[in-house]
Amino acid sequence: MISTPESASSQTTEPSHQGINFQQNMSEYIQVDRKVFFAAADRNKGVILDQMKPYLDQSRLGNYFFFPYCYPVHFSFPGICFIVSYLWMIFKYFG
């Protein structure tokens, strides 16, 4: 059966018992208003972001002109970064 997806508007947070078990250990779960806090998710978020960085940093390359402070390589190789980001922008829009 095909169902249409639900949106989050005006709902209250009611994670199902099954869902909680599925997500994390229930003993490490608290809820404040609509926000659910899983301790395990909080513990590993930094590790996961570290693994994502090589990919997510590509978004900063495209925004180099506008967010140069976000791209640390700039300080070591500013010329190369400038050229690469400029070519990348041209490719993105006109390629």
Add this chain to the structure above:
Amino acid sequence: MLHCFLPLDDFQILWLVLEVGSGSGQHTQHFSSHYPNVVFQPTEYDVGLLPSIEAYSQDLNQHGHHIKRPLELDATNAAHWKAVLESGLEESAAGSTDGAAGCYDLVMTTNVFHISPWVVGESIVRGAGKVLSPGGHLIIYGPFKKNGQFNTESNREVSLSSFSFSSYSYS
């Protein structure tokens, strides 16, 4: 200095990231806090958690971050994937002229594969193939071993705890 002469709106690079299985929204909030220029589309199978994701998102969106309204995504449901794609295309139509097939630069899923039925993993890979833009990446994060060893202590804990999820049935 160039931004003084270039129209920012025309040259703003739009980066779309789809997160499959956002859970409570804690991870989405953490990622967006470090990448305010990226548009995140959170999704979750458990619709009861969508308001939590939205609550976390609103905190950052008030400060100019870009987390879209979370969508229900049962990875095995083609209609859900279609809605996810349409949501992404709405964003890309405003700032990108990339191909019409897919629109997401990145599809990420964390700690889902090892605690869900195999068909879910297959469906995520299949769905990602439909919504990713050419050259996009699918990132599967989980307690994988490298050279027979977990690379972090938290991954070892997740792997051990996943045994308690074995009775979970995906309906």
